[in-house]
Amino acid sequence: MKLQIYSNRLSQPCRAVIIFCKLNGIEFEEIDVSLAKGQQFKAEFKAINPMARVPAIVHGSYKLFESHAILIYLACTFPGVPDHWYPADIQQRAKIHSVLDWHHSNLRLGEAGYVLDSRLRPLLGGKLNLEAAAVNEKLLSKSLAKIETFWLRGDGKFLLGNFQPSIADLSLVCEIMQLEIVPEIDRNRILSPHKKVLQWMEDTKNATNPYFDELHSFILELKAVLKADSSVGVTEETKQRSQAVLSKL
Amino acid sequence: MKLQIYSNRLSQPCRAVIIFCKLNGIEFEEIDVSLAKGQQFKAEFKAINPMARVPAIVHGSYKLFESHAILIYLACTFPGVPDHWYPADIQQRAKIHSVLDWHHSNLRLGEAGYVLDSRLRPLLGGKLNLEAAAVNEKLLSKSLAKIETFWLRGDGKFLLGNFQPSIADLSLVCEIMQLEIVPEIDRNRILSPHKKVLQWMEDTKNATNPYFDELHSFILELKAVLKADSSVGVTEETKQRSQAVLSKL
Numbered sequence: 268m269k270l271q272i273y274s275n276r277l278s279q280p281c282r283a284v285i286i287f288c289k290l291n292g293i294e295f296e297e298i299d300v301s302l303a304k305g306q307q308f309k310a311e312f313k314a315i316n317p318m319a320r321v322p323a324i325v326h327g328s329y330k331l332f333e334s335h336a337i338l339i340y341l342a343c344t345f346p347g348v349p350d351h352w353y354p355a356d357i358q359q360r361a362k363i364h365s366v367l368d369w370h371h372s373n374l375r376l377g378e379a380g381y382v383l384d385s386r387l388r389p390l391l392g393g394k395l396n397l398e399a400a401a402v403n404e405k406l407l408s409k410s411l412a413k414i415e416t417f418w419l420r421g422d423g424k425f426l427l428g429n430f431q432p433s434i435a436d437l438s439l440v441c442e443i444m445q446l447e448i449v450p451e452i453d454r455n456r457i458l459s460p461h462k463k464v465l466q467w468m469e470d471t472k473n474a475t476n477p478y479f480d481e482l483h484s485f486i487l488e489l490k491a492v493l494k495a496d497s498s499v500g501v502t503e504e505t506k507q508r509s510q511a512v513l514s515k516l
Numbered sequence: 517m518k519l520q521i522y523s524n525r526l527s528q529p530c531r532a533v534i535i536f537c538k539l540n541g542i543e544f545e546e547i548d549v550s551l552a553k554g555q556q557f558k559a560e561f562k563a564i565n566p567m568a569r570v571p572a573i574v575h576g577s578y579k580l581f582e583s584h585a586i587l588i589y590l591a592c593t594f595p596g597v598p599d600h601w602y603p604a605d606i607q608q609r610a611k612i613h614s615v616l617d618w619h620h621s622n623l624r625l626g627e628a629g630y631v632l633d634s635r636l637r638p639l640l641g642g643k644l645n646l647e648a649a650a651v652n653e654k655l656l657s658k659s660l661a662k663i664e665t666f667w668l669r670g671d672g673k674f675l676l677g678n679f680q681p682s683i684a685d686l687s688l689v690c691e692i693m694q695l696e697i698v699p700e701i702d703r704n705r706i707l708s709p710h711k712k713v714l715q716w717m718e719d720t721k722n723a724t725n726p727y728f729d730e731l732h733s734f735i736l737e738l739k740a741v742l743k744a745d746s747s748v749g750v751t752e753e754t755k756q757r758s759q760a761v762l763s764k765l
Contacts, residue, residue: 317662317665317666318618318662318666329607331610331611331614332614332618333613333614333617333618334617335613335617336610336611336613336614336617337610339610339613340606340607340610340613343606343609343610344606357589357592357593358578358589360592361580361585361586361588361589361592362580362585364582364584364585364588364589365580365581365582365585367617368582368583368584368585368616368620369567369581369582371617371620371621372620372621372624372625375621376621376625413566413567416566417566417567
């Protein structure tokens, strides 16, 4: 009953789930769902997740989607996952839930929307929407400020002042890593005011390597292709080159 | 160490938390945070929840916010809460997490945005935004269709085909109840295509009464005041009358 993970490495929640499995010695089969080819909308995948989103898992006859639910399920199901990822203590666990719930309507909403509207849409067959991107950038910046001033308070290096990372660190840092594919000038404008966030990203990366780098090599490849272009769009040549990168998944 | 709940009954997540406590005999003190007066932005409340949102709880020296995290914490902390609210079985529990995670970026985002932009903003000192309301209505309708065709599949009356309600039923139904304060014609347009959703709302209400009705009496009072006005706005008189209702909290 090997775990199957339906995934695409362009998706930040997918990367979090796969890094978690690799770190914790959870064996799995990674099944690519090509977002560039729209495979998530095909009947075969919608039988796994009718919401047409990755990641989704199949574990024996059991199916599950939503990355936070998957991370919690894996932490509770597979033996040997260290407690710091998803603590058994009810109060500590509830704080992790609080971060993850907050994430949905704040960092995730702002960041994913910003990257999609300012950069990814043309690569996935749509159009840029710079007005929507501006609204999402505000929410993204506000969310990063809350991480800097509130969630990273305390003695430890990680969220909630913890000394070791939890699934919340992994989920949120994988989200912010998506900013690698926007132009450097935009990424710097958004991230550079938040020194503790930058240090925490580095600490999370170090705590989860070599898998963190392995899972992010794909978006760094995409970044390299997109690099020449400015924030107001991508040229036709870049678009074709980046679609070639995307079609690998 | 009596539980304190910082709450406002205009807020659907607050209502879910309070109904849950009353149903399960959890003693608490309800502390009103007036959203009409902006009390959520005051230093006193931000010491409880720096995100300036209700609900938030204080339990001894422990503070927590985000309603789903709170519901899970209460179910795990207070003795005697029946298992169906938040099952101990890992696979059943993970399905509840999946519904709740999905809720954030779908039903919650669409519904809360629609009601705020189409109805509530003028009552809270802002302006209507009918363009944003139209976008949110689409997401809301799509979410209701997913509840109808997917989450309510199975033999039981409740989400995931369960025979008894979980915290997910409570959270999602309290959310949809917010549509009581939009004009009847709009509410019918949005809800009437979804017959299973309507039946499930009735079943959840019956399973959680008398507390469900008690907690929703406030928005029904607001509904009565707003009733005369159409979907394109509220008159100055209605605005004043509804602000009088809102200021009670």
